[in-house]
Amino acid sequence: MTLTPDAMGRALPRIEGGQKVAGTARYAFEHPVVGPLYLHPVQSTIARGRVTAIDTSTAEALDGVVAVLTHENAPRLADTSDAEFAVLQDDTVAFRGQYVAAVLAERSETAREAAELVEVTYDQQDHHVELDEDSPDLYAPDVVNPSFETDETVGDPEAALESAPVTVRQTYTTAMTHNNPMEPHTTVATWDAEDGRLTLFESTQGVSAVRTAVAGVLGLETGSVDVISPHVGGGFGSKGTPHANTVLAALAARAVPGRPVKYALTRQQMFDLVGYRTPTIQHVTLGAEADGRLTAIVHDVVEQTARFKEFAEQTAVYSRSMYATQNRRTSHRLVPLDVGVPSWMRAPGEAPGSFAAEVAMDELAVATGIDPVELRIRNEPAVSPASGLPFSSRHLVDCLRRGADRFAWRLRDPRPRARLVDGWWIGTGVAASSYPTNSMPGSSAVIRFHVDPSLDPALGAAGRYEVEIAAADIGTGARTVLTQIAADALGVRPETVHVAIGDTALPPATTAGGSSGTASWGATIADAADRFRDKWGDDPSDGAQADGSMPDNPYSGRYAMSAYGAHFAEVAVHADTGEVRVPRMLGVFAAGRILNPDTARSQLLGGMTMGLSMALHEESVLDPRSGHVINHDLANYHVTAHADVGVMEAEWIDEEDPYVNPMGCKGIGEIGIVGAAAAIANAAHHATGVRMRSVPMTLDDFVV
Amino acid sequence: MDATLTLVVDGRPTTLTVDTRTTVLDALREHLDATSPKKGCDHGQCGSCTVLCNGRRVLACLSLAVAHDGDEITTAEGLAPEGERHAVQVAFLEADAYQCGYCTPGQICSAVGMLDEAAAGHPSAVSGDVAAPPTLDRTEIAERMSGNLCRCAAYVNIVTAIERVHAGETAR
Ligand code: FES
Numbered sequence: 001m002t003l004t005p006d007a008m009g010r011a012l013p014r015i016e017g018g019q020k021v022a023g024t025a026r027y028a029f030e031h032p033v034v035g036p037l038y039l040h041p042v043q044s045t046i047a048r049g050r051v052t053a054i055d056t057s058t059a060e061a062l063d064g065v066v067a068v069l070t071h072e073n074a075p076r077l078a079d080t081s082d083a084e085f086a087v088l089q090d091d092t093v094a095f096r097g098q099y100v101a102a103v104l105a106e107r108s109e110t111a112r113e114a115a116e117l118v119e120v121t122y123d124q125q126d127h128h129v130e131l132d133e134d135s136p137d138l139y140a141p142d143v144v145n146p147s148f149e150t151d152e153t154v155g156d157p158e159a160a161l162e163s164a165p166v167t168v169r170q171t172y173t174t175a176m177t178h179n180n181p182m183e184p185h186t187t188v189a190t191w192d193a194e195d196g197r198l199t200l201f202e203s204t205q206g207v208s209a210v211r212t213a214v215a216g217v218l219g220l221e222t223g224s225v226d227v228i229s230p231h232v233g234g235g236f237g238s239k240g241t242p243h244a245n246t247v248l249a250a251l252a253a254r255a256v257p258g259r260p261v262k263y264a265l266t267r268q269q270m271f272d273l274v275g276y277r278t279p280t281i282q283h284v285t286l287g288a289e290a291d292g293r294l295t296a297i298v299h300d301v302v303e304q305t306a307r308f309k310e311f312a313e314q315t316a317v318y319s320r321s322m323y324a325t326q327n328r329r330t331s332h333r334l335v336p337l338d339v340g341v342p343s344w345m346r347a348p349g350e351a352p353g354s355f356a357a358e359v360a361m362d363e364l365a366v367a368t369g370i371d372p373v374e375l376r377i378r379n380e381p382a383v384s385p386a387s388g389l390p391f392s393s394r395h396l397v398d399c400l401r402r403g404a405d406r407f408a409w410r411l412r413d414p415r416p417r418a419r420l421v422d423g424w425w426i427g428t429g430v431a432a433s434s435y436p437t438n439s440m441p442g443s444s445a446v447i448r449f450h451v452d453p454s455l456d457p458a459l460g461a462a463g464r465y466e467v468e469i470a471a472a473d474i475g476t477g478a479r480t481v482l483t484q485i486a487a488d489a490l491g492v493r494p495e496t497v498h499v500a501i502g503d504t505a506l507p508p509a510t511t512a513g514g515s516s517g518t519a520s521w522g523a524t525i526a527d528a529a530d531r532f533r534d535k536w537g538d539d540p541s542d543g544a545q546a547d548g549s550m551p552d553n554p555y556s557g558r559y560a561m562s563a564y565g566a567h568f569a570e571v572a573v574h575a576d577t578g579e580v581r582v583p584r585m586l587g588v589f590a591a592g593r594i595l596n597p598d599t600a601r602s603q604l605l606g607g608m609t610m611g612l613s614m615a616l617h618e619e620s621v622l623d624p625r626s627g628h629v630i631n632h633d634l635a636n637y638h639v640t641a642h643a644d645v646g647v648m649e650a651e652w653i654d655e656e657d658p659y660v661n662p663m664g665c666k667g668i669g670e671i672g673i674v675g676a677a678a679a680i681a682n683a684a685h686h687a688t689g690v691r692m693r694s695v696p697m698t699l700d701d702f703v704v
Numbered sequence: 705m706d707a708t709l710t711l712v713v714d715g716r717p718t719t720l721t722v723d724t725r726t727t728v729l730d731a732l733r734e735h736l737d738a739t740s741p742k743k744g745c746d747h748g749q750c751g752s753c754t755v756l757c758n759g760r761r762v763l764a765c766l767s768l769a770v771a772h773d774g775d776e777i778t779t780a781e782g783l784a785p786e787g788e789r790h791a792v793q794v795a796f797l798e799a800d801a802y803q804c805g806y807c808t809p810g811q812i813c814s815a816v817g818m819l820d821e822a823a824a825g826h827p828s829a830v831s832g833d834v835a836a837p838p839t840l841d842r843t844e845i846a847e848r849m850s851g852n853l854c855r856c857a858a859y860v861n862i863v864t865a866i867e868r869v870h871a872g873e874t875a876r
């Protein structure tokens with residue numbers, strides 16, 4: 001089934017826009033509740049060991065403190081197989097910042113004060129928190145996120161490198177970074193003991209996943225947990241899966257039946273408990289003919305995980321499908337450390353992996369004397385290098401050409417350190433980008449029709465279509481885009497469609513992750529609309545209803561499906577101070593049908609800006625002595641601010657792809673960040689002649 | 705220790721009793737159900753909590769409620785009385801100058817305050833001649849808005865929205 005676009009492709013303004021500019025859209029902490037208690041946790045001050053004693057008496061004596069939960073008195077959890085969720089269940093400390101107690105009080109000020117009065121005694125053990133690729137604990141995980149093979153060898157890369165006329169062999173590193181959505185992770189939990197129901201106002205990328213996880217951990221029926229999340233203040237992956245904070249709030253709510261427990265993480269706690277991007281050490285070797293054609297790609301990655309729970313970022317996977325070569329090896333090794341568990345952060349795998357791969361390509365361009373745009377075009381594969389399947393569509397070359405044109409690339413003097421303007425070294429760089437086109441099985445939707453005589457006859461419908469699906473809009477524009485999809489699937493005007501999302505009272509939906517939301521929920525809605533029209537035709541009666549579910553894609557396994565893009569960046573580096581500025585960035589993408597140009601452009605620009613942030617600003621500094629991130633706030637952990645952004649443009653080529661899904665769309669939430677940091681690093685090299693193999697790059701890197 | 709004070713929030717005077725440690729932000733959000741200002745950091749580092757206090761932009765998380773007895777606090781919600789949107793809000797909608805919307809009320813209050821500061825002749829760190837009336841180009845706007853972080857990174861569109869409002873105001 002393929003939808004005929006009418007509403008799709010238009011710049012429909014965001015449906016909840018009016019509420020967002022007034023601030024009346026309610027986020028998790030803001031739903032009115034009666035008689036709330038405020039939760040403030042106590043966190044471990046050691047990275048590894050045991051709690052030997054907790055004295056809560058001073059805290060409990062404080063006026064307004066209702067309870068202090070510790071591993072000694074907290075309710076028992078039904079399922080602690082996921083160690084991240086085993087909150088306050090025993091005396092072990094697995095990382096610095098772990099929850100060791102929690103105060104519930106009538107006032108937030110009291111809760112915080114009391115938390116400081118809880119006295120915890122530890123038996124401290126030696127810890128290891130530094131990523132060291134020579135660690136004796138280094139191991140190969142069974143798979144890497146989500147289920148890619150850990151290692152892969154094609155042909156004979158060592159032999160090919162041996163005989164390659166040109167080789168580039170370098171090590172690249174990326175920093176530990178934290179997602180830091182502006183809205184902190186938040187739960188407001190209420191336990192109704194009589195009915196055995198738990199209600200969570202939650203800030204999440206997927207209410208259905210939270211419901212399943214929390215029900216399992218607490219030993220409740222899935223249907224006894226309600227999760228409500230109409231508006232979410234960003235996530236970028238950290239809200240893609242529940243973390244310990246949600247379990248803590250739910251656990252606390254069970255200890256005080258009838259009282260809503262409000263818990264929003266402080267910004268500092270956001271650096272301890274809700275995931276981060278692992279630092280990476282990446283060894284890349286490229287072998288090529290003198291004409292730039294790749295004969296071998298080797299991409300070996302070392303990164304960290306927590307000792308208590310594994311997360312394996314798929315960093316080298318990018319190199320499996322990007323460029324044509326007969327010989328290839330990719331591998332992942334993990335060092336388990338006494339740290340919080342890493343997790344998803346915007347384009348896990350692709351973002352750090354593309355940095356190494358695309359800077360290495362730039363180094364190969366310099367080594368062979370071939371223009372870096374042309375070098376990528378020469379290595380364009382005919383079929384997917386990873387699977388051997390034909391591409392459903394791949395327009396990387398068009399993106400590169402269009403971008404080169406827009407960036408006046410042909411006028412570029414290829415020599416590095418050749419342009420000094422008013423004391424600034426100026427250069428330009430390019431990098432390619434790709435992100436897989438994912439769809440997740442498991443969503444369902446309901447469409448219901450209500451006659452509405454007050455409706456404007458010009459809209460051509462006798463009533464309104466209610467579309468229900470427990471999807472999430474974390475700022476992506478999902479609510480709006482799903483309305484457009486539903487309108488086209490039903491053959492009606494978007495004004496007559498109302499899409500309800502973000503509530504487990506609605507049919508379950510998959511999580512907003514892997515840039516799969518629109519594709520998965522959209523195909524589900526299209527299926528429901530199909531059934532609706534089969535059943536009721538185009539003139540439904542009041543109360544007409546149909547359900548749908550995520551259909552299988554008959555083309556999956558027959559085509560390789562990804563979005564592609566090309567980043568171009570201009571960098572200025574101050575000759576005396578080394579200050580780095582990025583006056584200009586351009587991204588050109590090929591991502592199937594763009595369903596809403598306004599929200600799409602915003603998302604792509606957002607991803608590119610996060611790439612700028614990765615290139616210049618973001619680095620979580622872990623103190624090896626204490627095991628905690630010392631720059632754990634927004635004054636010391638820098639993210640790109642207004643003044644860091646120069647001229648930044650995102651555009652796309654029109655791409656028709658009949659194979660990916662009924663909408664012909666590819667996910668765009670993550671591709672903007674992929675390759676962006678590499679383009680900036682490559683431009684910095686062109687500007688200064690100093691090769692940047694580590695991000696973030698800072699001014700001291702340029703002052704030699 | 706508690707204190708009783710009056711805040712005039714979006715034009716409505718309200719008397720409330722709060723812990724003396726309560727910030728203006730928590731007084732608004734937790735005591736008055738005025739949740740338009742957001743809490744992003746509680747440390748004056750993100751700008752999400754920006755409100756106008758007697759017409760000037762302030763960070764509500766860095767202000768103790770007891771120090772603001774009698775003050776007029778305007779939130780983004782108060783900029784749109786009875787749904788009549790402020791020019792900055794209209795421009796934000798038209799430029800798609802937001803994504804998740806969490807930083808947005810703060811960005812909007814900050815923009816309103818910033819435009820007034822510029823109109824009053826206040827220079828910024830990037831103003832060439834600090835004595836001359838500032839010219840609000842994109843660089844000036846971005847510099848003056850840099851206390852308001854947006855993790856979704858709607859920056860390009862936010863600056864465009866403010867540029868348009870300023871152009872409209874200047875034209876009038
Ligand atoms: S919440 Fe006030 S500046 Fe961040």
Ligand code: FES
Pocket residue numbers: 182233234475801802803804805806807808853854855856857858
């Ligand atoms: S719109 Fe999401 S943080 Fe600004």
